Amino acid sequence: MAIAGLAAVPQQSHRPHGWRRWLFATNHKDIGSLYLWFAFCMFLVGGVLALCIRAELFRPGLQFFQPELFNQLTTLHGLIMVFGAIMPAFTGLANWMLPLMIGAPDMAFARMNNWSFWLLPPAMALLLLSFVVPGGAAAAGWTLYAPLSVQLGMGMDLTIFAIHILGISSIMGAINIVVTIINLRAPGMGMMKMPMFAWASLITAYLIIAVMPVLAGAVTMVLTDRHFGTHFFNAAGGGDPILYQHVFWFFGHPEVYIMALPAFGIVSQVIPTFARKPLFGYTSMVYATSSIGVLSFMVWAHHMFVTGMPATAQLFFMYATMLIAVPTGVKVFNWIATMWEGSMSFETPMLFAIGFILLFTIGGLSGVTLSVAAVDVQLHGSYYVVAHFHYVLVAGALFSLFSAVYYWFPKMTGKMYSERLGRLHFWWSLLWFNVTFFPMHFLGLAGMPRRIPDYALQFTQFNQIASVGAFMFGLGQLIFLVNILYSLRHGKTAAQQPWEGGNTLEWRLPTPAPYHSFSEAPQLDVAENGVVVAMQGGKHG
Amino acid sequence: MASGMQAANLTLLRRLLLLVLLMFGFAWGLVPLYRVICEVTGLNRVVVADAMPGRDAAQVAARPVVLQLDAMVQPGLPWQVRPLQSRLQVKTGQFIQLQYELRNNSRQQVVGQAIPRYLPAEAAAYVKKLECFCLRQQLFQPGETRRFPVVLVIDRALPAAIDSITLSYSVFDVPQGEARP
Numbered sequence: 001m002a003i004a005g006l007a008a009v010p011q012q013s014h015r016p017h018g019w020r021r022w023l024f025a026t027n028h029k030d031i032g033s034l035y036l037w038f039a040f041c042m043f044l045v046g047g048v049l050a051l052c053i054r055a056e057l058f059r060p061g062l063q064f065f066q067p068e069l070f071n072q073l074t075t076l077h078g079l080i081m082v083f084g085a086i087m088p089a090f091t092g093l094a095n096w097m098l099p100l101m102i103g104a105p106d107m108a109f110a111r112m113n114n115w116s117f118w119l120l121p122p123a124m125a126l127l128l129l130s131f132v133v134p135g136g137a138a139a140a141g142w143t144l145y146a147p148l149s150v151q152l153g154m155g156m157d158l159t160i161f162a163i164h165i166l167g168i169s170s171i172m173g174a175i176n177i178v179v180t181i182i183n184l185r186a187p188g189m190g191m192m193k194m195p196m197f198a199w200a201s202l203i204t205a206y207l208i209i210a211v212m213p214v215l216a217g218a219v220t221m222v223l224t225d226r227h228f229g230t231h232f233f234n235a236a237g238g239g240d241p242i243l244y245q246h247v248f249w250f251f252g253h254p255e256v257y258i259m260a261l262p263a264f265g266i267v268s269q270v271i272p273t274f275a276r277k278p279l280f281g282y283t284s285m286v287y288a289t290s291s292i293g294v295l296s297f298m299v300w301a302h303h304m305f306v307t308g309m310p311a312t313a314q315l316f317f318m319y320a321t322m323l324i325a326v327p328t329g330v331k332v333f334n335w336i337a338t339m340w341e342g343s344m345s346f347e348t349p350m351l352f353a354i355g356f357i358l359l360f361t362i363g364g365l366s367g368v369t370l371s372v373a374a375v376d377v378q379l380h381g382s383y384y385v386v387a388h389f390h391y392v393l394v395a396g397a398l399f400s401l402f403s404a405v406y407y408w409f410p411k412m413t414g415k416m417y418s419e420r421l422g423r424l425h426f427w428w429s430l431l432w433f434n435v436t437f438f439p440m441h442f443l444g445l446a447g448m449p450r451r452i453p454d455y456a457l458q459f460t461q462f463n464q465i466a467s468v469g470a471f472m473f474g475l476g477q478l479i480f481l482v483n484i485l486y487s488l489r490h491g492k493t494a495a496q497q498p499w500e501g502g503n504t505l506e507w508r509l510p511t512p513a514p515y516h517s518f519s520e521a522p523q524l525d526v527a528e529n530g531v532v533v534a535m536q537g538g539k540h541g
Numbered sequence: 542m543a544s545g546m547q548a549a550n551l552t553l554l555r556r557l558l559l560l561v562l563l564m565f566g567f568a569w570g571l572v573p574l575y576r577v578i579c580e581v582t583g584l585n586r587v588v589v590a591d592a593m594p595g596r597d598a599a600q601v602a603a604r605p606v607v608l609q610l611d612a613m614v615q616p617g618l619p620w621q622v623r624p625l626q627s628r629l630q631v632k633t634g635q636f637i638q639l640q641y642e643l644r645n646n647s648r649q650q651v652v653g654q655a656i657p658r659y660l661p662a663e664a665a666a667y668v669k670k671l672e673c674f675c676l677r678q679q680l681f682q683p684g685e686t687r688r689f690p691v692v693l694v695i696d697r698a699l700p701a702a703i704d705s706i707t708l709s710y711s712v713f714d715v716p717q718g719e720a721r722p
Contacts, residue, residue, distance in 0.1 A: 217565050
């Protein structure tokens with residue numbers, strides 16, 4: 001099971017300096033930091049694209065961008081946020097925190113870890129480069145549906161290669177996470193006792209390993225259709241564009257949970273800490289997370305209710321989708337039960353975690369609405385869908401990431417962030433997030449289609465509200481950046497255990513976490529959710 | 542101890558890589574699987590020979606309908622397709638004969654498959670084709686031009702709201718390996 005002997009880890013206390021430290025990084029903390037900074041940069045890039053979209057949609061008619069460019073903006077916004085921001089951010093957090101939380105000296109394959117990060121910048125460079133090639137970037141939407149993706153210009157080829165590279169990167173990252181969790185837990189850290197964040201990362205990693213190759217297969221078929229005379233998706237050659245949708249969404253739906261499960265894990269660490277109570281229903285949380293993972297493979301065609309599926313298939317996918325609401329509901333109720341009668345305090349991580357529960361649940365409920373095939377036929381491809389997935393991805397994944405960064409910032413850096421700026425960041429984000437995305441529900445219900453640069457006049461007011469909200473939301477993220485940069489230099493020195501209720505393993509380490517932590521594994525006595533009852537030994541150096 | 546750890550890590554690594562390969566293969570396996578499912582369930586069966594309209598349809602009086610004819614070819618395909626008449630004034634229940642001309646503009650022997658489309662779409666169920674080049678794949682010699690008769694009857698049960706039907710054929714290329722003309 002877990003390990004004791006760690007002589008395999010080079011006992012080098014030296015710490016490379018300058019650019020070598022980052023380019024040749026094998027330390028999980030360095031790689032984690034690289035991931036997080038990279039993800040934040042990509043979040044800003046994707047955010048600027050989003051603001052371009054919202055600027056164009058502030059008024060009906062064409063103001064700033066021609067429809068061709070507008071389509072490229074929506075496509076690249078989606079691809080960058082999904083593959084460049086959210087997924088790397090979660091991988092980065094797992095890199096930083098997992099070894100500390102389960103008592104491992106580092107990730108299992110340190111050099112592969114280096115590779116999986118350093119593949120990301122070239123992939124994103126390819127994506128951004130595609131804006132300036134003839135024909136522009138991919139403009140088929142982030143789903144890259146055939147036949148559009150088969151017909152577009154060379155920007156599409158760059159996108160396909162970028163996705164191949166991103167896929168390899170995230171598969172390597174995921175393999176590292178699985179092996180670390182399965183093989184490198186400290187003695188006493190049992191599977192059914194480890195922190196929920198570790199469980200969520202483990203299941204997410206398995207999902208990535210299972211579905212990223214399917215996406216690679218799908219885009220490879222698009223590539224061969226484009227250049228090598230095959231006809232997988234080309235109706236003119238006996239192929240079928242609907243086939244693309246099936247292959248894509250077989251990847252695409254688990255991908256949704258790849259972006260949601262780690263968020264569940266983070267919230268399951270933060271809520272108990274600030275409620276000063278153990279996580280309610282730990283075992284049911286583990287099983288709920290696992291069953292969401294399994295069910296996510298059986299619901300893909302609910303993205304395709306309007307493709308002319310037989311009614312039987314529609315019913316199957318509809319009921320299977322609704323079924324996912326059950327384990328998700330178990331989690332939400334468990335978080336609420338954890339807070340119930342807890343001695344709560346509302347520091348920034350807790351605020352973001354509670355904001356997550358509130359808004360993610362709204363997004364989850366609009367998801368259940370969309371799962372009804374008869375309703376989806378009306379709402380498919382409308383702004384209602386845009387509102388839905390931004391509630392689960394922005395208020396879900398992104399808020400949980402903010403929560404995590406504020407929560408672990410003291411342990412990572414040894415400094416406290418500014419609580420005032422943190423709270424301002426939360427309330428600002430909460431307000432403007434809702435101003436941006438709540439009106440989109442109404443727009444969708446009223447029939448406004450997504451991915452269009454121009455719209456009918458009656459949609460004007462709600463679009464203007466959303467655009468103002470988006471710009472304010474975007475501005476608010478600079479508060480976060482300022483807070484981080486300021487606190488890195490001038491923040492107060494953090495205590496080893498800055499949170500009274502923080503009792504998982506990472507809080508047993510000195511602050512900031514030593515460069516080489518747990519080079520000798522500790523003997524642990526652990527309760528559920530990674531709560532450390534007793535710890536013996538464990539050396540850092 | 543340490544090398545045992547290393548070995549355990551590598552074993553797990555190999556298993557996970559195998560899973561990656563399997564799932565990559567699975568994506569390609571979806572292609573034949575999809576074809577089989579479509580064949581078994583008849584989902585993609587677009588062209589089926591129609592039966593004659595039912596007896597009770599004869600109870601409904603015949604009425605005039607405008608039949609417009611059209612044809613489409615995807616860019617990059619060698620066909621040239623045109624109906625010999627583009628607009629016909631017909632009656633429901635009447636045998637209608639019309640002609641399409643297809644030309645293979647390429648220097649190769651090609652096999653084509655025509656797919657009919659109707660506008661409005663609900664008219665499809667009422668247009669009964671008794672003879673049509675779309676019912677099978679057609680072999681064309683290089684540069685060959687052929688005329689095909691189409692015989693159809695519009696069912697008298699056609700909803701009253703429809704007074705004009707557009708029939709449009711798209712002609713597709715059948716890849717060499719899959720042709721069964």
